[in-house]
Structures are given as structure tokens and as C-alpha cells.
Amino acid sequence: MxxxxxxxxxxxxxxxxxxESLVEQFFAYLPAWxxxxxxxxxxxxxxxxxxxxxxxxxVVVLTAVAYLTLAERKVSAWIQARVGPNRTGxxxxxxxxxxxxxxxxxxxxIPFKADKTVFTLAPIISMVCAFVVLAxxxxxxxxxxxxxxxxxxxxxxxxxSVGVLGIILGGWASNSKYPLxxxxxxxxxxxSYEAAIGLTIVSALxxxxxxxxxxxxxxxRSLGVWFVLFLFPSFIVFxxxxxxxxxxxxxxxxxxxxxxxxxxxxxYSGFRFSIFFIAEYANMVVVSxxxxxxYLGGWYVPGMDWVAAQLPEAYREAALTLMGITAxxxxxxxxxxxxxxxxxxxxxxxxxxxxxxxxxxxxxxALANIVLTATIYIIGKELGLVRSVEGVxxxxxxxxxxxxxxxxxxxxxxxxxxxxxxxNSKSFNLRAQRTTIPISTRKVKLSPGVKPA
Amino acid sequence: MNAIPLVTHHTxxxxxxxxxVLSMGPQHPSTHGVLRVIxxxxxxxxxxxxxxxxxxxxxxxxxFENRLYPMIAPYFDRLDYIAxxxxxxxxxxxxxxxxxxxxxxxxxxxxxILTELNRLASHLLWLATHALDIGGFTVFLYAFREREExxxxxxxxxxxRLTCHAFRIGGMTYDAYPEFEAQVRAFCDLFPKRLxxxxxxxxxxxxxxxxxxxxxxxxxxxxxxxxxxxxxxxxSGVDYDVRKTDPYECYADxxxxxxxxxxxxxxxxxxxxxxxxxxxxxxxxxxLDRLPDGPVMGRVPKVIRVPAGEVxxxxxxxxxxxxxxxxSDGSTKPYRLRMRxxxxxxxxxxxxxxxxxxxxxxxxxIGSLDIVLGEIDR
Numbered sequence: 122m123x124x125x126x127x128x129x130x131x132x133x134x135x136x137x138x139x140x141e142s143l144v145e146q147f148f149a150y151l152p153a154w155x156x157x158x159x160x161x162x163x164x165x166x167x168x169x170x171x172x173x174x175x176x177x178x179x180v181v182v183l184t185a186v187a188y189l190t191l192a193e194r195k196v197s198a199w200i201q202a203r204v205g206p207n208r209t210g211x212x213x214x215x216x217x218x219x220x221x222x223x224x225x226x227x228x229x230x231i232p233f234k235a236d237k238t239v240f241t242l243a244p245i246i247s248m249v250c251a252f253v254v255l256a257x258x259x260x261x262x263x264x265x266x267x268x269x270x271x272x273x274x275x276x277x278x279x280x281x282s283v284g285v286l287g288i289i290l291g292g293w294a295s296n297s298k299y300p301l302x303x304x305x306x307x308x309x310x311x312x313s314y315e316a317a318i319g320l321t322i323v324s325a326l327x328x329x330x331x332x333x334x335x336x337x338x339x340x341x342r343s344l345g346v347w348f349v350l351f352l353f354p355s356f357i358v359f360x361x362x363x364x365x366x367x368x369x370x371x372x373x374x375x376x377x378x379x380x381x382x383x384x385x386x387x388x389y390s391g392f393r394f395s396i397f398f399i400a401e402y403a404n405m406v407v408v409s410x411x412x413x414x415x416y417l418g419g420w421y422v423p424g425m426d427w428v429a430a431q432l433p434e435a436y437r438e439a440a441l442t443l444m445g446i447t448a449x450x451x452x453x454x455x456x457x458x459x460x461x462x463x464x465x466x467x468x469x470x471x472x473x474x475x476x477x478x479x480x481x482x483x484x485x486x487a488l489a490n491i492v493l494t495a496t497i498y499i500i501g502k503e504l505g506l507v508r509s510v511e512g513v514x515x516x517x518x519x520x521x522x523x524x525x526x527x528x529x530x531x532x533x534x535x536x537x538x539x540x541x542x543x544x545n546s547k548s549f550n551l552r553a554q555r556t557t558i559p560i561s562t563r564k565v566k567l568s569p570g571v572k573p574a
Numbered sequence: 575m576n577a578i579p580l581v582t583h584h585t586x587x588x589x590x591x592x593x594x595v596l597s598m599g600p601q602h603p604s605t606h607g608v609l610r611v612i613x614x615x616x617x618x619x620x621x622x623x624x625x626x627x628x629x630x631x632x633x634x635x636x637x638f639e640n641r642l643y644p645m646i647a648p649y650f651d652r653l654d655y656i657a658x659x660x661x662x663x664x665x666x667x668x669x670x671x672x673x674x675x676x677x678x679x680x681x682x683x684x685x686x687i688l689t690e691l692n693r694l695a696s697h698l699l700w701l702a703t704h705a706l707d708i709g710g711f712t713v714f715l716y717a718f719r720e721r722e723e724x725x726x727x728x729x730x731x732x733x734x735r736l737t738c739h740a741f742r743i744g745g746m747t748y749d750a751y752p753e754f755e756a757q758v759r760a761f762c763d764l765f766p767k768r769l770x771x772x773x774x775x776x777x778x779x780x781x782x783x784x785x786x787x788x789x790x791x792x793x794x795x796x797x798x799x800x801x802x803x804x805x806x807x808x809x810s811g812v813d814y815d816v817r818k819t820d821p822y823e824c825y826a827d828x829x830x831x832x833x834x835x836x837x838x839x840x841x842x843x844x845x846x847x848x849x850x851x852x853x854x855x856x857x858x859x860x861x862l863d864r865l866p867d868g869p870v871m872g873r874v875p876k877v878i879r880v881p882a883g884e885v886x887x888x889x890x891x892x893x894x895x896x897x898x899x900x901x902s903d904g905s906t907k908p909y910r911l912r913m914r915x916x917x918x919x920x921x922x923x924x925x926x927x928x929x930x931x932x933x934x935x936x937x938x939x940i941g942s943l944d945i946v947l948g949e950i951d952r
């Protein structure tokens with residue numbers, strides 16, 4: 122068998138030994154002609170084990186998404202001095218189940234004038250794109266990720282740009298005006314913010330030296346630092362674009378409730394609506410996972426290798442995996458909390474202001490950051506602060522300090538550039554507004570009132 | 575498709591574009607009730623717009639003609655249901671003016687306190703919905719938290735939270751309950767801190783500034799010629815407040831200032847209303863300090879009969895100048911009662927304010943006009 126050996130094995134996670142023996146026993150009962158092209162090891166490695174992983178991952182992520190909705194409601198309640206859901210189960214923990222059941226048993230309405238095929242297809246596209254990406258996320262070391270393809274990051278970017286299609290088609294196929302406007306807004310928004318995300322990731326790639334998600338974590342592990350230290354400007358651009366990319370407030374143009382009623386999913390009801398809803402939250406999880414992997418070290422926490430080394434040999438792997446998964450979950454949770462916090466604090470941008478932010482602020486910032494990071498890297502290399510050994514970066518503490526300080530200092534030229542661009546730029550829709558926006562806040566005059574004559 | 579013809583403005587665009595007519599409402603999250611705005615759009619830009627009202631028409635003015643004077647008062651609570659106390663005040667004052675009745679000072683002060691509390695409730699609801707329209711959901715719930723305190727006081731006083739009715743021709747139905755003063759004072763002590771909370775979320779927020787500064791601008795001349803009153807007029811820099819120009823009840827004895835804007839945009843209207851809330855609190859505190867003892871009901875004939883003639887009276891309601899024109903034939907029923915609804919006239923400025931801007935601005939401007947459909951449709 123070709124696939125049983127060679128570099129393929131490195132790309133995928135090998136299945137555990139007990140599973141292989143189990144599959145071997147199972148194969149003994151199958152007729153020889155059925156198993157002639159497949160060895161038990163291959164079957165265990167490439168069919169049974171991944172299926173188990175996918176199953177577990179789907180259950181875990183779907184539960185996480187369901188509870189993310191509850192978390193959002195609880196956190197928003199906390200921010201808004203309310204209680205939040207607390208009637209279904211203890212602390213409202215059964216609320217996601219209740220919501221799911223409610224949406225499932227609701228009537229599934231397809232508008233009379235809608236394009237039925239596309240209308241049905243759109244939520245599926247959204248959902249599939251959101252969930253396919255989960256396959257390449259590094260949840261933890263070893264068994265805790267489904268696959269580790271060497272173009273992981275590119276894969277995520279390309280799949281998530283297909284996800285926009287679900288929204289466009291959903292809005293278009295509804296054959297209704299609000300969804301159409303919502304779809305147009307969101308397509309423009311997601312496309313332009315994807316460009317910003319793609320560009321900001323480029324500067325991170327200078328340090329990761331690989332597209333593989335596990336490789337990115339390993340790069341940070343071998344250095345012992347998180348890239349957020351080296352790439353602070355890039356991280357900020359990423360977080361802002363990520364919120365816009367997931368269509369959340371303050372960038373929730375697509376479904377701007379107070380303007381476009383429900384945006385692209387106005388005509389959707391019942392479970393089709395909930396599929397869009399799940400896809401949105403799954404996208405949030407995905408984006409936060411990318412952020413955690415690229416900038417916050419993924420499943421890596423400094424010192425975890427030392428802790429694992431203190432344990433007996435047999436428990437090391439398990440301990441590392443457990444610590445990794447926990448660390449990854451906490452980091453994703455922190456970013457998700459930030460998203461929720463932003464949503465319930467800020468008012469909504471206007472559509473043109475949003476595009477302006479994307480193209481006039483984030484895009485130039487990301488581009489400038491590539492140039493600056495590359496320059497900083499080259500200078501560091503010339504100074505001998507960083508070495509590349511077999512595609513993996515190595516540096517001493519001097520190098521780490523240099524890159525951290527240089528990364529933070531890079532903020533200033535970027536801000537200067539943004540100021541230069543935006544000071545003189547003429548905004549199309551804000552032209553009248555631009556002249557009157559004050560630097561300090563405006564005040565009202567207090568008049569004693571006109572007394573009667 | 576639409577019964578209402580739309581005037582077309584020819585705007586030059588770079589590309590050929592198809593115009594879309596979007597019917598915003600009557601069921602829409604941010605038209606504040608059942609207002610229908612017909613938008614003619616080029617992409618997201620508003621080329622023209624028209625308001626379609628009447629979805630909440632109950633024929634109130636016709637009903638008035640068939641009711642005895644005391645029976646009319648509760649109907650007023652259902653007109654501007656956000657500011658029921660102000661509406662009730664307008665009616666009883668108009669009849670009192672027509673009959674030349676004397677109101678006991680205690681009743682006057684209580685009326686002022688309650689009306690100003692109602693102004694706070696109304697402005698809080700405006701702030702809540704205005705912020706919600708622009709996407710600030712948290713402000714909505716913060717403002718409702720304080721409004722709830724006011725509604726509790728109303729509930730104790732009137733027995734109703736929304737459709738409050740305690741003013742009677744000649745005074746008040748009943749005196750303040752024992753804890754009234756303490757409760758109002760407690761609220762007034764708490765309120766400035768809460769106002770600062772809202773302002774922390776909004777005043778210097780770039781997104782909020784971007785959505786309100788320079789949006790829905792109306793000049794002082796236009797505002798006057800369109801007949802705007804209330805915050806939309808004062809936001810444009812016109813110093814006009816009925817409480818000052820034509821004081822009713824005991825407003826002449828109280829000290830307060832009128833906030834005046836400069837630019838006439840959505841942000842100025844926001845600032846004006848925020849300051850009005852502070853001034854309302856000031857009025858309430860003063861009125862509480864000076865609250866005299868005595869009866870709350872004046873001498874009123876058993877059968878209320880307004881002498882034949884015409885009377886116009888207006889008050890400064892939270893939404894603007896609220897006027898009432900009473901024509902009496904000397905009987906126990908009015909011959910005609912005609913309202914000057916502030917919201918209706920303020921809404922007329924919507925087109926002037928929003929043509930040429932974006933859909934999102936229409937929503938923001940409707941919010942900043944602070945309309946109530948119960949009052950517009952009557």
C-alpha cells in the first residue's frame with residue numbers, strides 16, 4: 122500500500138495501538154477479498170480513527186456552540202444588569218436544548234416566491250463551510266486534532282470565503298428586499314474584511330514559517346513565546362477584522378436588526394434559521410481558534426512541557442494533551458468573551474463607515490505591518506538574533522526582547538501612516554460629516570429661556 | 575405598487591442604477607410603532623421618502639365630541655402613551671383655562687413634579703430606543719432600569735404604570751401617598767450617576783459620533799418654517815420652550831435652564847434631551863422643596879359646563895409643544911377638540927432631514943425625532 126508509508130503518515134495522526142488491534146480482530150472476520158486492498162492498520166489509521174475523531178469533535182463543538190449562545194445571553198445579561206435565562210434547568214443550562222427543540226418543531230416556511238432549491242441550499246452551505254474548517258484546528262497535541270494538513274491556514278481562509286456564498290444565496294433566494302440588502306451588505310463586508318485578515322496573517326507567517334496549524338503551535342512552542350508579543354499590531358487588526366468577518370456587532374450590518382429587520386435571514390424560520398444561527402456561532406469559534414493558534418500559542422502554554430516532564434513516563438502524553446486542550450479552550454473562550462463584550466458595548470457602524478474602516482484603516486495597517494515585520498525580521502537576522510534551523514526559528518532571550526520591542530514600536534509608524542491616509546482622504550458618504558466631527562465632545566448651551574413679554 | 579406617489583429627484587450616478595422602493599414598516603423594529611416609511615432607494619442611498627400614517631387611528635377627536643368633559647380625560651392617556659401624564663395635564667389645563675378655574679398651589683406643584691417625572695420616563699424611553707436603533711443594546715436596558723423606578727412611583731400614585739390618570743379638572747383626584755416624597759428624592763439622588771453611565775457609553779464613542787454627528791441636519795429657519803418644537807427645534811439653536819415663554823402651573827416660580835444646540839443634527843438633539851433630563855431633575859427637586867400644604871382639589875361645579883367660545887392652550891410635552899384647541903357651545907360636551915400633536919409635526923421634517931443619506935440614517939433620525947404613533951394617528 123502506498124499510503125501506509127512515507128510522508129503521508131506524518132500528515133495524519135496515527136491511531137492508538139488499542140484501536141489498531143481492535144480493527145485487526147474485526148478484519149479477521151471479514152472475507153479476504155474485501156480486505157485484500159486494505160490492511161487493518163490502514164483502515165484503523167485512515168477510516169476508523171478519523172471517523173471517531175470527527176464524531177467526537179462534532180459532538181463537542183456542537184455542544185460548545187449551543188452553550189456559546191447561552192454564554193452570550195448570560196454575559197449580556199450580566200453586562201446589562203439583568204438575570205438572563207434561568208428558568209430552563211439549573212442556571213438556565215437547558216436553555217440551548219429548549220431553543221433547539223423549539224426551532225426544530227417550528228413550521229418550516231419557504232416563501233412562495235423564493236427560489237426553493239437555492240433557498241434550501243444556502244443554510245447548508247453556510248453550515249458546511251463553518252464545520253469543515255473544524256477539521257484542521259489544532260485543539261491540542263497528538264490525538265486532539267483531526268488532521269494536520271500542511272496548508273491548514275490557507276484551507277481555513279479559502280473555506281471561510283466560500284461561507285459568504287451561503288449568506289449571499291440565502292439573501293438572494295428569499296426574493297425579498299430586506300434579505301437582499303442584508304446579503305449585499307454582508308457580501309461586501311466579508312469580502313473586504315477577508316482581505317484584511319489574509320494580509321494580517323501574512324505578517325504572522327514570517328515567524329511561523331508554515332501554514333500548518335500544528336506547525337504554527339510548534340513554532341511558538343519551540344521558541345517558548347506567543348506570537349502576540351512579536352505581532353501586536355497584527356493581532357489588533359486580526360481581532361477587529363475577525364469581528365467583522367463573523368458579522369457580529371458593531372459590524373452586524375448583514376442582520377442589522379433595527380434597520381433590515383433580520384437581514385439575510387429575514388425569511389428563514391424554524392430549523393433553517395437555526396442552521397444559519399449555528400453557522401454564525403461556529404464561525405465565531407473558528408475565528409477565535411485561528412486567533413488563539415496564531416497569536417496566543419494555540420494549545421501551548423509556557424511551562425507545560427516542564428510540568429509534563431515531572432510526571433511518570435506513561436502519563437506524559439495524556440497530561441500534555443489534557444493541558445493542551447484546556448489551554449486552547451481557555452484561550453478561545455477569552456477571545457469569544459471579547460467578542461461578546463464588544464457586541465454588547467458598542468453601537469453599530471454604518472455600512473459605508475464600516476467599509477471605510479476596512480479599506481482605509483485595517484488594510485493599510487495590515488500592509489504596513491507586513492513590510493515592517495519583514496524589515497524587523499531581516500534586521501534581526503543580520504544582527505544574528507534569530508536563526509532558521511530546518512524551517513524552525515530559533516532565538517535567544519535577546520532575540521525575543523528585540524522582536525517584542527520592535528513589534529510594539531511598529532505601532533507608531535503604522536499609526537502615522539493611517540493618520541496620513543485618513544487625514545486628507547475624502548469620504549464619499551461622510552463628506553458633510555467629516556468637517557463637523559469634533560475632536561472634543563460638543564456641549565449644549567444653557568439658556569435661561571425667553572421670558573414672556 | 576404604492577398608492578402614494580413618490581416624487582423623483584434626479585441624482586447623477588456614475589453607473590446606471592435601478593431604484594428600489596422599500597416599504598419600511600408598519601411592522602418594523604425601529605419605526606417606533608406602526609409608522610410606514612416608503613423609501614425610494616438607489617442602493618442604500620435614500621432618493622426620496624414618504625411617511626404613511628394612520629395605522630393606529632382610533633378617531634379620538636371624534637370620540638371627544640360625544641363624551642362629557644370629565645369622561646374625556648382618560649382618552650388623553652392613550653394618545654401619547656409614553657407621556658400620559660403630560661397629555662392628561664394638557665386636557666385638564668385647557669378646560670380649566672376655558673372655565674377660569676383656580677387650582678390650589680399644592681395641586682400645581684404635584685402636577686409639575688409628576689409631569690417632570692413623566693418627562694424623564696419619556697426621555698429615558700427615547701434614549702433607550704434611539705440607542706437601540708443605532709445598535710447600542712445595553713443603553714436600552716440601562717435606561718429601562720431607571721424608567722422602571724419612575725413607573726413604580728407612578729403605579730403607587732395612579733395605580734397604573736403607563737396610562738396614568740390622576741389629574742382632574744380643578745386639581746388632583748388624590749393627594750400624594752405618604753412615601754411619595756422620599757421615593758422621588760431617592761430617585762433624584764440616584765439619577766445623575768445613572769445619566770453619567772449612559773454618557774460614558776455614548777458621548778465620546780467614535781461609533782456613536784459617526785452615526786449621529788452631521789446626520790439629519792436641519793437649520794433653524796427650516797425648523798421654524800416646518801413648525802418643529804421640542805428637542806428638534808432647540809437642537810437647531812432656537813430658544814423656545816413653552817414652560818418659559820408661556821408658563822403654566824408653577825413653572826414661573828421654578829429655576830431651570832433650556833438647553834440649546836447649535837448644529838441641528840442628531841447628536842445635538844441627543845445632547846439637548848440629555849441635558850433636559852438634568853434640568854427636569856432640578857425642577858423636581860425644587861418643587862419638592864417648595865411643596866406647599868393644603869387641598870389638592872379646587873372648587874369645581876358639579877356639572878362641568880364650559881362657557882361657549884374658543885380656547886387654545888399648549889404645554890411643553892416631552893415630544894415638543896402639545897396644543898389643544900377647544901371649541902365649546904356651552905354644553906357639557908365639547909363641540910370640537912383639536913390637538914396639535916408634537917410628534918406629527920416633527921415627523922414632517924423627516925424627509926427634509928434624510929433625503930440623500932443612507933437607510934441607516936433614516937432609522938437614526940426617526941429615533942432622534944422621538945415620535946409616538948398614538949399621538950400622530952390619534
